């Protein structure tokens with residue numbers, strides 16, 4: 001209900017101002033352009049979501065990820081007990097998303113390709129790699145595989161961009177890229 005009702009009860013038959021028609025037209029054209037950008041970006045975009053995914057149980061994924069991490073652990077991250085894992089180039093690497101951490105920290109080599117597996121053990125989380133702004137939704141019960149090739153060395157932060165509860169803002173991870 002409007003605060004003050006329209007002067008004419010049959011307001012939809014009123015003439016429309018030129019400016020309004022212009023803006024509706026611009027809006028409509030932009031909608032149509034964006035509609036066709038969807039298939040275009042799918043074919044030509046540089047940030048396509050992974051199309052490889054599997055149904056998994058959280059327990060199975062945790063077992064697999066922990067075993068893979070244990071094999072290539074080279075240290076721990078800062079003051080935490082989160083392992084830093086340096087897997088061989090070309091291998092499958094397994095990251096766990098859970099309340100409220102990204103586990104483990106990977107140390108990857110620049111220019112090498114890895115198959116990054118991602119799964120959540122509890123809630124919906126959002127993998128967001130900063131500052132490159134690579135974003136993937138991480139669903140519980142699904143293991144997604146993204147093929148990645150780091151092109152820059154440095155330390156990259158991982159934040160969660162799907163609100164997942166009281167510790168959401170503390171859900172921070174790290175990915176380290178080194179020159180071989």
Ligand SMILES: [Cu+2]
Nearest residue numbers: 125160164171
């Ligand atoms: Cu989260």
